[in-house]
Amino acid sequence: MSLLQVRDLKAFYGASQALFGVDLEIAEGELVALMGRNGMGKTTTIRAITRMLRTTRGDIRFDGQDLTVLPSFRAARLGIGLAPEGRRCFSNLSVAENLLASARSGPWDTGKATDLFPRLGERMSQSAATLSGGEQQMLAIARALLTNPRLLILDEATEGLAPVVRQEIWAAIAKLKQGGQSILVIDKAFSELRAVADRCVILARGESVWTGTPAGLTPDVETEFLGV
Numbered sequence: 001m002s003l004l005q006v007r008d009l010k011a012f013y014g015a016s017q018a019l020f021g022v023d024l025e026i027a028e029g030e031l032v033a034l035m036g037r038n039g040m041g042k043t044t045t046i047r048a049i050t051r052m053l054r055t056t057r058g059d060i061r062f063d064g065q066d067l068t069v070l071p072s073f074r075a076a077r078l079g080i081g082l083a084p085e086g087r088r089c090f091s092n093l094s095v096a097e098n099l100l101a102s103a104r105s106g107p108w109d110t111g112k113a114t115d116l117f118p119r120l121g122e123r124m125s126q127s128a129a130t131l132s133g134g135e136q137q138m139l140a141i142a143r144a145l146l147t148n149p150r151l152l153i154l155d156e157a158t159e160g161l162a163p164v165v166r167q168e169i170w171a172a173i174a175k176l177k178q179g180g181q182s183i184l185v186i187d188k189a190f191s192e193l194r195a196v197a198d199r200c201v202i203l204a205r206g207e208s209v210w211t212g213t214p215a216g217l218t219p220d221v222e223t224e225f226l227g228v
Helices: 042-049 072-079 095-102 110-116 133-145 163-178 190-196 219-225
Strands: 002-013 016-027 031-035 056-062 080-083 151-155 182-186 199-204 207-212
Touching: 002 042, 002 182, 016 031, 016 042, 016 056, 016 182, 016 199, 031 042, 031 190, 042 056, 042 151, 042 182, 056 072, 072 080, 080 133, 095 110, 095 133, 110 133, 110 163, 133 151, 133 163, 163 182, 163 190, 199 219, 207 219
Parallel strands: 016 207, 031 182, 031 199, 080 151, 151 182
Antiparallel strands: 002 016, 002 056, 199 207
16 A cells, blocks of 8 residues: 555645646655656645645545645644755754754654764754754754654755765665655755665656656656756
8 A cells, every 4th residue: 555645636826826737656665756857846746745735636645544634733743754945954953952843752763863864963962053054954854754754755855965965865865765764855866866766756847747667767758857
């Protein structure tokens, strides 16, 4: 049974329609890459799944439960953890306080998060505002993991980060997948996504236009749907 099922998802910002038919499915333990050029609806899809955007039509089910009738906090309590685009750490709180603010009971705790991202363990007393962009991204992912999610959503996981930091984050994502974590990830790093994704879904103009395995991402597919 699928953990997440999205069928014919349409979404609106006021009178403006942003999604015109998104189909997406994630099984337990699967890593799915949501891909597409800028402005094609990827983040809007995430906002709809997490119920931060409520004006939607279509079917969104998490472990068989209808998400469309739930507010965002109840969707999160079902086991959806989000590391959002832009990181959005609590800048005036320390690293430790950021982690504590999101923590729920389960296997993920501060010790396990700092094992995954040792840099955070060295900066527990620092305010999030003093961290580098890469460290803030690590904190955003760790904070989402401390909610002990069944599905981890990473929106622009490595955007704008230095190459060495991107490598650290991709290594952490690979470890999470090996550990059985279900993951939905948005990123523009196609080679890294190919290495970890089980399946890819491409959006264009607010709808799903291609679904397949990374091996199916031929140069023709990339040129048509992902190229500049």
